[in-house]
Amino acid sequence: MRTKQPSLFEIEWLVLSKRSVYIFITLLLLGIALGSALIYFWRHGNPFKNDEATIRTGARFLSFEGDVRVVRAQTRETVQVNANTQLFPGDIVQTQTDGRARILLADGSTLLVRPNSVVTIRDNQIIDGGQQTNVRVAVERGQINVRTEEQTDKTNNIIETRLTESRLAAQTGASFGVREDNTEDIRVSTGSIETTTRSGEKTVIRAGEYLAINQMGNIARREHLLDVPIPTAPRDLERIIVRAGSSSSIVLRWQRPSTGTPAYYRVEVATSPFFVATGKVIERDQLTSTEFNVGELRPGVYYWRVCAVAPSGQVSEWSEPQKFSIIVAQDSARLVVWDVETEYVAGNIYIVRGRTQPGNTVRIAGRETLAARDGSFRLQVAIPAGTRELSVEAEDSQGHRERYRFPIGERSR
Template identity: 50%
Template sequence: MITKTRRFVFDWWVVQKRFVYLFIALAMLCGFAGATALYVWKYGNPLKNVGTGTKPPSGARFISFEGDVRVIRSATRETIVPGSDTELYPGDTVQTQASGRARVSMADGSTLVVRPNSTIIVRDNASDDDGKKTNVHVVVDSGQMYVRTEKQPEGTNNVVETPKTRNKIGEQTGASFGVNPEGTEEIRVNTGAVETANRIGDKTTLHGGEYVSVNPSGTISQRQKLLDVPLTSEPRDLEKVFVGVNGSANISLKWLRPQSGTAAFYRVEVATSPFFVAGGKVFERDQLASTEFTASDLRPGVYFWRVRATAATGQASDWSEPKKFIIATRGTGSRVPVSNLVAELLGGNVYLIRGRSEPGTTIRVAGRETLVPTDGAFQLQITAAAGTQEVNVDAVDPQGNSSQYRLSLAARRGKS
């Protein structure tokens, strides 16, 4: 009997121990389920956006850039020179120096044009899975930026912020935002609509063909009719003018009055740089009442000129696109040397043409051109027509001599 009792007790102990383990496991499982239910009830389902939610912010992409352009990474504060594969993420800063400009593509298909001496910051560039809703937010810290939006679906946001205003950009809108060193700002709307508000909540809506300024205290002016850019007429772009017996030439610069708005006077600049850096300006004339100015005693070389109008209210138009003319001698028949020519495929039909030549030589490829700097190395980004196998590279020196080279586009793709 004693042996049976011990077996019974032993068997009972074994059964109960297993039951205890099972009970503990079930209790833990119930506790976990209860905690999960409480979390979902209080904070919502953390997995509800899996497969359908917003993607991590994608990088904005450079369409093109030229001159001195820099990117400051938000995460590391590292300053880099952008390349063809550089992406911009929230918090990143783009800076253009006096010789730089850049075009950037955003998540909603809009395009930013960052003009020389400007600083912008990408605050947001998000898009959901199907691309129907996007959120773009860019800050213009200094200088000038032009934005162009395309057709946008419901729920899309495109915001441009300045130190004194916040602006919601409508679809199919073209507008520029200027932040001046003296603390004033300007908003020009060429097409579409912009809803703008200052820091104290004053709001106004600008439509195509309208302009406002913002004073240093943040007050938005009354809307004005936008003063259009005066169009240059003479000399024609890339026109060549030969020097006289005295070794120099005079050239008459002519332009048309703005098609919209009334100009009180004009300002004309002539420079040896397409970016009109201070050290390269040859002529600066302001308060011109007529639509013509003669630049005299120009020595052989490559020149650029531009003009802008100012209304009686003080509103200034944008600058006209720089036009180029060449003051040349009759030439000596010498060959213009170009070496180390190479074409780097950036993607699609976009190529980066590199090479070397004498400083001051003009290099022209596929409708684009550049001036060889003092170090002799040049690069030029072009878009070739579909199926193009090779392009002409034209070189013109300051003496008027010209040579043409053929360059194959069977190039390696650039590093990504």
């Protein structure tokens, strides 16, 4: 039986048909992909343009002291802040009892986070090539101070708390406090703030005004701002010399607040600039005079601060801590500086740490500080680019000086 062989025409037709099917399938897949892309662009816009137009910048720490931590939004990991730490939307800043931090945000404003505070960076981005900036910070606990710079019409700087949402104008200085009893207060020293409370009240707080918000989110009190008393003595970094084996009596003095009428003052003296409980030496309340005598202070390094209380109960912010030292008269023994190390922060900013005799004044790059009771010192300084050595000068209570040079970036002994 003979089998019929296919003709050449039939073979060519079969090959041509398969090729057409492959081409058709390929074109169909390309069409589906193109259609999907067009639908995405129509619904969501150009993703590449969005990357160029919106820049989610990392807020950065200008300075920090003590225990400051960051909880990352993406991983929920808690990290200790260092010189290279950046903050991104959703990150949480936590300051402990001995911690505080100053943060630079996308619109050029600065945020000072006080001790025992919890703050979330909700938004921090630049849009449309710098034409618009969005900054939003939420205060969950504690106190922050905010200062804004010049702004465009498209700048949004918003502070949230549990009870309020506030929009800050340009050139505004203000503080926001969230207390443990779920009450809050807002102080405006310069500029103005548009505030909406949880109860729906809207108001504008202007320079020199104070607002207290109760637990229900209502404005409980509005009055003139009670300003901070100004410390006058002892001056910051002042040295008080005593004889060996003796103590000293110190008179603390301050000026009345420039605005507001205080009913009385509170004063604290401590061995820590954060006035933690274990470091407090003196606490006095209900002081009606602008001076207070502190007796029997032993040689060492101390810090003091003062605040005012109005008849209404409004409490001013604390004054900046003033540092003074009580030191024993020394002979002319040679001053020594050792254990010096530098830590890079950013730009030309470094933190310099080291040791010398207790109570010595240490000067580095135009700044100075007093060595603590254990002889340690710490300074944040600006060092010009290209500088290889650091000049450190130590001076004792009798005016004797010694100058040392240490390499930058290396631990020196």
